[in-house]
Amino acid sequence: MKSHDFLTDSYQTAEGAAAWPYSLLPSLFYYSRMLRIVLRSSRMARTNVYDEEAWAASSRDIIEALEKVGVRFSIEGRDHLKELSSPCVFVGNHMSTLETFVLPGLLVPFTPLTFVIKRSLMEYPVFRHVMATRDPVVVDRTNPREDFKVVMEEGTKRLSAGVSIVVFPQTTREDQFDPAHFNTIGVKLAKRAEVPVIPVALKTDAWSNGRFIKDFGPIRPQKTVHFAFGEPLTVTGNGQQQQAAVVDFIQSKLDQWQD
Numbered sequence: 001m002k003s004h005d006f007l008t009d010s011y012q013t014a015e016g017a018a019a020w021p022y023s024l025l026p027s028l029f030y031y032s033r034m035l036r037i038v039l040r041s042s043r044m045a046r047t048n049v050y051d052e053e054a055w056a057a058s059s060r061d062i063i064e065a066l067e068k069v070g071v072r073f074s075i076e077g078r079d080h081l082k083e084l085s086s087p088c089v090f091v092g093n094h095m096s097t098l099e100t101f102v103l104p105g106l107l108v109p110f111t112p113l114t115f116v117i118k119r120s121l122m123e124y125p126v127f128r129h130v131m132a133t134r135d136p137v138v139v140d141r142t143n144p145r146e147d148f149k150v151v152m153e154e155g156t157k158r159l160s161a162g163v164s165i166v167v168f169p170q171t172t173r174e175d176q177f178d179p180a181h182f183n184t185i186g187v188k189l190a191k192r193a194e195v196p197v198i199p200v201a202l203k204t205d206a207w208s209n210g211r212f213i214k215d216f217g218p219i220r221p222q223k224t225v226h227f228a229f230g231e232p233l234t235v236t237g238n239g240q241q242q243q244a245a246v247v248d249f250i251q252s253k254l255d256q257w258q259d
Contacts (some may be wrong), residue, residue, distance in 0.1 A: 059105030070221030092200030154188035201253035
């Protein structure tokens with residue numbers, strides 16, 4: 001992915017993006033490249049020069065590293081991001097670590113951004129310095145009531161400051177989308193802050209979960225990475241209609257993307 005691709009409505013990995021030596025051992029070559037990207041970003045973060053532009057550039061480097069080992073990307077619906085006149089809440093399913101690394105490159109060109117993240121991401125060596133610069137909303141995932149309060153209060157502060165937020169309402173990462181595990185916290189945050197919701201459907205199991213370290217599993221180039229962004233939704237009433245629309249959007253896209 002080149003810099004000018006960040007503003008296009010859709011994106012498909014070009015033929016020939018993979019490099020033959022790297023695609024033979026995709027996990028080894030990808031993670032070695034990823035580590036260099038994260039180390040460079042962490043050094044910049046510790047010296048206070050890691051801004052949003054640098055974050056987006058690191059994300060683009062991650063995409064290119066994945067493409068180099070044979071992973072193909074298909075991205076659609078970014079025309080909806082051009083419609084934004086305010087910050088918003090991006091609400092999506094959660095499948096792997098890949099989306100946390102890749103979404104900044106897709107979204108920052110259109111809006112300032114941060115994430116709701118689990119506290120463990122703020123404790124990873126090296127990586128924690130990068131995340132700290134993005135002022136994320138941090139939850140513990142031990143007390144749902146307390147997490148809800150944190151997201152409502154801290155999320156509203158970020159949105160009021162003009163920063164959009166990515167929320168993954170599932171309690172765990174799942175290869176199979178289960179609406180029963182997809183709570184309404186993103187829609188409720190958008191309603192409280194009086195900003196729109198944008199549905200995000202993704203299929204990122206090309207970066208699988210690990211046996212020993214869940215966030216870092218084998219890279220599987222045979223699986224295409226998909227992202228789709230829906231149109232902005234204004235939350236009305238109790239938000240049930242918008243929650244249903246988000247769920248329907250995600251489910252319909254996942255049905256289309258069956259391998």
